[in-house]
Amino acid sequence: MIKRQTALLLAGLILPLVVSAQSQTPTSETSIATHDPSSIQKEDGQYWYFSTGHGIQAVSSPDLQHWKVEKSIFEKGTWPNWIDSTVQGFKGHFWAPDCVRMNGKYYLYYSCSTFGSPTSAIGVATSPTLNQQSPDYRWTDQGMVVKSKVKADFNAIDPGLMRDTDGRVYMVYGSFHGGIGAAEIDTVTGKIKAGTTVKRVAGGRESDWEAAALVKEGRYYYLFVNNGLCCKGLNSTYYIVVGRSESPLGPFLDQTGRDLTVGGGTVVLRTAGQYIGPGHVGLLREGNRNLVSIHFYDAENKGRPRLDLRLLKFKNGWPNLDTKYPTSSGGIHAKL
Template structure:
């Protein structure tokens, strides 16, 4: 294998067929330290530190001062503090939370997280809040608020993989979903962080045979919906790739570059596997970052298919489509404090 090649970045030109690759990064551009991660959240900054949360026992946390050197932080939930409601939602659940997302609202940070079992639809998205992300702050501590949305066998959706966003009018939304009938959207109450309009069914945004890991992003006058197609959690056999659609309204419809609606299986590829950099997934913006940086995970074919953190930036074509650039992958990393199981 050519170890100098990183992810193929699909340049979305007229037919988005021109491919570029990242040359081998110099040492200071390779992510270092505690880089093992799966399903990273939005990266948020507080008091000079960047924080990211990820799938793992108790929900894993990491922090960095420069987005390059990463340190392991404490779990959100200790083993004896797993919310009591989780066992009723997903029988057999053992505290291995998935795919969080985080946003700041007023004086608190809101962390949305997934409770499920692999291949099951009996799932829920929960919410925990804290006034600070700094574990050394006396005010630090996550308080569980409860269930935002729950799914049962036979529902039109699977309640995992949240992505939260505030629109131009100050309304707050959460995209979510995995397999079943695809990616859905609900409105959140800014006062509580919980779901509004419980009587209204979630709106479907995107559909495909294997789809999950939605991310909502606003750029200029448009909203973008990133999703993963393919299979995660299989190490070097993973087939994840990232697709995108665009809309002038957060509720859709989201169309790809060819005008095909994502609700009808559309989506333009923006990241896929190349060589030993396998299965890129779960786009995670750096909140408030004017350089349009984002994180994602991938499976390292040079390191037994371990899932690791990567960082890149969006650049934008003249007609307003995102192109991934400046991709920075991870080095060998340090041993994590907890096992990084993919899903369950």
């Protein structure tokens, strides 16, 4: 698990900072330490994302500009009991969550592993609301979704969920090792649908593929995946590639017609200026706007991991993430 060998010490140790309102170029970034952000969810006018951290970091905003760190999903020192017997040595530092609403609830998927080991698991918890002030707010763990034990397996981290236009839900996941797997999810249990198998859709042979996300636009499904190495601050080499298919389970081909399972992948976003090692795509559809959340390592702030928002556009059937999401204020404020 090359991705995690350096650990996510940046995300765990760096305190949130405040970005000056005098910034000359308004951006949609938050200075809250953010690694592996989930897709952004919107409930009753409030935006939420979840990210790597002890107990799973939860962050909210009323306007995508002013962000606040909320109470973690699992209280300090506690986590579901099944994890202890599945991932020995787990210390409560959850990785790369993703969230989807289905069956009248929010389903929060999370990763459990230990550094340098293929022994990993993805679990899921449900809550009727994201609003931590609501009397209905309560995360109930639903147990394990998938696990891995050896390097030949799809490493059970980095879940990415997508609800299709017909209501069916799919999950992609994986990191290095066996590559990226994809499977349909039962929209009631939140687990892999009975009678289906996980299919390899990218990577394999321990190559550097991880942080997958599935997006549908028109008749195509687009698989965004990261190549390179994360978690090294200014030395991170992460970049985002994409392939497309007319099926959510592939095969996914790049613009040259090369399959992502044999090393294909059209580059969508790579290091540029302040933005080192961009990665971990998540999509929020809001009206006519497609808003993508990613993390990057800030070259202007010692390589600290931060959230960035991009507008997802399509041209000639292929995605573009070059356009930053504009904000109406002169700066982004983060607070505890």
